Amino acid sequence: MIRKARSKPIKLLKLEVLLERMVPNHTKKQQIVGDFVKVNAGFKGEMSLDFHLTDLLNDHYDIFQDLRLPRDKNKDLFFQIDSLIVHSRFCVLLEVKNLIGNLYFDHQFDQIIRTRDGVDETFPDPINQVELQAKYFAEWLAAHKLPSVPLYTLVVITNQKSYIRTSSKYGKKAQKIIRGNNLAKKINNYEKLHEEALLLNKERNKLSSLLNKQHTPHNPDILKSYHINTGDILTGVSCPSCNTIPMVRIKRNWFCKHCSTKSMNAHVKALQDYALLFDPIAKNKDIREFLHIESRSSAKKLLSAMNLTPTGLRKSATYTLPIPK
Ligand SMILES: [Zn+2]
Numbered sequence: 001m002i003r004k005a006r007s008k009p010i011k012l013l014k015l016e017v018l019l020e021r022m023v024p025n026h027t028k029k030q031q032i033v034g035d036f037v038k039v040n041a042g043f044k045g046e047m048s049l050d051f052h053l054t055d056l057l058n059d060h061y062d063i064f065q066d067l068r069l070p071r072d073k074n075k076d077l078f079f080q081i082d083s084l085i086v087h088s089r090f091c092v093l094l095e096v097k098n099l100i101g102n103l104y105f106d107h108q109f110d111q112i113i114r115t116r117d118g119v120d121e122t123f124p125d126p127i128n129q130v131e132l133q134a135k136y137f138a139e140w141l142a143a144h145k146l147p148s149v150p151l152y153t154l155v156v157i158t159n160q161k162s163y164i165r166t167s168s169k170y171g172k173k174a175q176k177i178i179r180g181n182n183l184a185k186k187i188n189n190y191e192k193l194h195e196e197a198l199l200l201n202k203e204r205n206k207l208s209s210l211l212n213k214q215h216t217p218h219n220p221d222i223l224k225s226y227h228i229n230t231g232d233i234l235t236g237v238s239c240p241s242c243n244t245i246p247m248v249r250i251k252r253n254w255f256c257k258h259c260s261t262k263s264m265n266a267h268v269k270a271l272q273d274y275a276l277l278f279d280p281i282a283k284n285k286d287i288r289e290f291l292h293i294e295s296r297s298s299a300k301k302l303l304s305a306m307n308l309t310p311t312g313l314r315k316s317a318t319y320t321l322p323i324p325k
Contacts, residue, residue, distance in 0.1 A: 001057060001058075001059070001061070001062065001063065002057070002063045002064075002065065003062045003063060003064055003086075003208045003211070003212070004063075004064040004065055004066075004067065004208075004211060004212055004215065005065055006046060006047070006050060006065035006066045007066075008043065008324075009039065009043060009066075009217070009218065010217055010218065010219045010276075010323070011039060011218055011219075011220055011222070012036070012039045012040060012043055013276055013323070013324060014220070014222040014276045014277065015032060015035060015036040015039060015222065016036070017272075017273045017276045017277055018032060018222055018223075018226075018228070018233075018277065019032060019033065019036060020238065020243065020273070021233050021234045021238075021245070021273060021277065022228070022232060022233065022234070023232050023233070023234060026228075026232055028226050028227075028228060031226070032226060041098050041099075042096070042098060044098060045096045045097065045098020045158040045159070046065070046066065046082055046083070046096050046098075046158075048098070048158045048180065049082070049083060049094065049096045049156055049158055049180060049183075050065060050083075051180075052156075052158075052180040052181060052183045052184065053083065053085075053183070053184070055184035056085065056184055056187060060087060060088075060191075061085055061086065061087055061187075062085075062086040062087075062204055062207075062208060063083065063084075063085055063086075064081070064083065064084040064085075064086070064208075064211055065082075065083050066080075066081075066082065066083070067080065067081045067084055067211060067215050068080045068215060068216050068217060068218055069081070069136075069137075069140055069211070069214050069215065069216070070214060070216060071136055071139070071140070078216060078218075079132075079133050079136040079137070079140075080133065080218075081093050081094075081133055081137065082094050082095055082096045083096070084137075084211075085187060086199065086204060086207060086208075087187075087190070087191065087199075088197040088198065088199045088200065088204065089149070089150070089190075089191070089194035089195070089196060089197055089198060089199075090149055090150040090151070090152060090190050090193075090194055091137075091149055091150075091151050091152070092151075092152045092153070092154060092187055092190065093130055093133055093134050093137060093151060093152070093153050093154070094130070094153075094154050094155075094156050094183075095126045095127075095129055095130035095133070095153070095154070095155045095156070096155075096156050096158055097112075097123075097126050097155060097156070097157050097158070098158045098159050099112070099114050099123070099157070099159060099162055100116060100159050100161060100162060101114045101115055101116030101117075101162060101163075102114065102115040102116070102162070102163045102165070103157070103162050103163065103164050103165070104165045104166075104167070105125065105127075105164070105165070105166040105167060105170060105174070105177065106125075106167050107125075107166070107167040107169045107170045107173070108167065108169065110124065110125040110128055111123065111124060111125055112124075112125060112126065126155040127153070127155055127173055127176050127177070130153040130154070130155060130176075131153050133153075134151045134153045137151065138151060144210055146199075146203060146206065146207055146210075147198045147199060147203060148198075149198045149199060150194060152187075152190055153176060154176050154177075154178055154183070154186065155176055155177050155178070156178055156179070156180055156183060157177065157178070157179050157180070158179075158180050160179070160180075160181075164177065164179075222276070222277060223277060223278075230278075233277060234246075235289065235290050235291075235292065236270070236290075236291070236292045237254050237266045237267050237269075237270040237291055237292070238266070238269065238270065238273075239254075239256035239258065239259060239261050239263075239266065240261065240263055240266055240269070241256065241259050241261040242256060242258055242259040242261070244256055244257075244258040244259070246292050247261075247263070247266055248292070249291075249292070249293060249298075252264075254266040254267065267291055267302055268306065270290065270291055271287070271290075271291075271306075271321045271322070272321065272322060272323060272324050274286075274287070274290050274321060275321035275322065275323050276323060280320055280321045280322075280323060281318050281319070281320055281321070282318060282319055282321055283315070283316070283317065283318055283319075284296055284299050284300065284303075284310070284315070284317065284319070285315070287299050287303070287319065303319055306322075308320070308321070308322075
């Protein structure tokens with residue numbers, strides 16, 4: 001069964017909002033669009049992998065999707081696993097690649113060369129990546145006094161149209177590259193290779209609660225990572241129909257001057273945007289500036305209608321804004 005489900009990565013949510021709210025013609029725009037396309041393709045690939053895991057949805061397997069675990073919290077070192085499959089006799093780590101085009105796994109230089117529309121692009125060898133994650137995971141298990149179990153690693157190519165070739169020197173390693181539709185069969189075959197149950201129910205439960213507890217989503221400060229100034233971000237409520245920013249507040253409604261859309265709750269999205277771009281903790285004054293509301297009490301009413309209550313005293317009181325799931 002699924003013990004940890006996948007949700008949209010925070011980084012992806014942040015990139016989406018950044019693109020919606022950057023001033024037009026910003027010099028960083030192309031770079032950010034490129035990164036958004038990459039992160040989005042990765043997420044879509046992982047979602048399509050989940051479809052191939054449905055055949056393993058039974059009591060024999062615990063499935064953990066998208067883990068980011070500490071190697072050393074003090075040094076801010078983490079390792080990531082796209083999907084982890086736990087069986088009482090072994091575990092499987094999956095690395096997902098959602099690449100369109102012709103893929104050539106080049107053993108000599110530890111890379112994939114992707115050719116698409118006549119253009120070559122290189123990516124780091126995903127087999128090396130997933131093997132490194134398995135090494136970190138083995139250390140993590142030992143550090144938490146869990147039994148050491150056989151760890152298998154696989155690279156799953158989720159795009160059915162991609163044409164895969166490997167260099168002749170790859171040898172046995174080439175068997176680790178598989179397509180999504182062969183995944184369940186491959187994993188079921190591992191059952192035949194092992195007889196001894198190393199993770200009993202008690203250990204599997206311990207492992208599950210530890211993994212969920214230690215999972216630390218990657219949550220970058222997006223403005224800082226692209227060196228974008230606060231002044232380059234458009235403030236105001238965006239129109240749910242045409243995305244124009246800002247809407248104006250007229251008689252308890254948000255009104256779009258561009259397409260005449262009226263909305264009662266368009267500010268909810270704006271507050272989520274604020275939380276993603278700046279800080280989920282905000283004062284009434286910050287919120288008013290961002291929503292373009294002058295009255296302190298109207299802002300207060302909007303927030304309390306969202307069941308948000310202030311912490312702290314008067315003007316220094318803060319609200320914890322919701323981040324979309
Ligand atoms: Zn509009």
